[in-house]
Amino acid sequence: MGEKEFEQKMLVKAVTDATQGMMQSSEALRLSTPGGRFHVRWDEGESATAMGQLAFFAEFLEATGLFARWVEGCPLTYTSPNAPAVTDLLGTWLLSILDG
Numbered sequence: 001m002g003e004k005e006f007e008q009k010m011l012v013k014a015v016t017d018a019t020q021g022m023m024q025s026s027e028a029l030r031l032s033t034p035g036g037r038f039h040v041r042w043d044e045g046e047s048a049t050a051m052g053q054l055a056f057f058a059e060f061l062e063a064t065g066l067f068a069r070w071v072e073g074c075p076l077t078y079t080s081p082n083a084p085a086v087t088d089l090l091g092t093w094l095l096s097i098l099d100g
Contacts, residue, residue: 033058034067034091054098067091 028039038055061067071087078084 031055031059033062034087057098067094 028041031038031040033055035058038058040055043049067090071090074086074090076086076089
């Protein structure tokens with residue numbers, strides 16, 4: 001629309017420069033997620049990935065503590081020894097929603 005006409009703030013320029021450098025780098029990005037550490041590498045030759053941007057969303061959930069607070073505040077309790085952990089249950093539910 002007209003967004004390109006606006007002057008970019010210094011922070012936006014710094015983030016843009018940093019992300020451009022990451023995309024051009026051949027080494028993998030290390031992301032800390034609730035499921036563990038992931039290494040993500042950009043492949044400019046491919047049009048799609050299996051996970052899409054899910055690894056970055058998972059890192060956002062880990063960095064902000066949203067997922068951990070959601071698990072802590074969940075009122076579900078199971079008494080069966082075969083019951084899944086609340087973290088596994090909520091994680092599966094969230095991924096099924098994101099997958100559509």
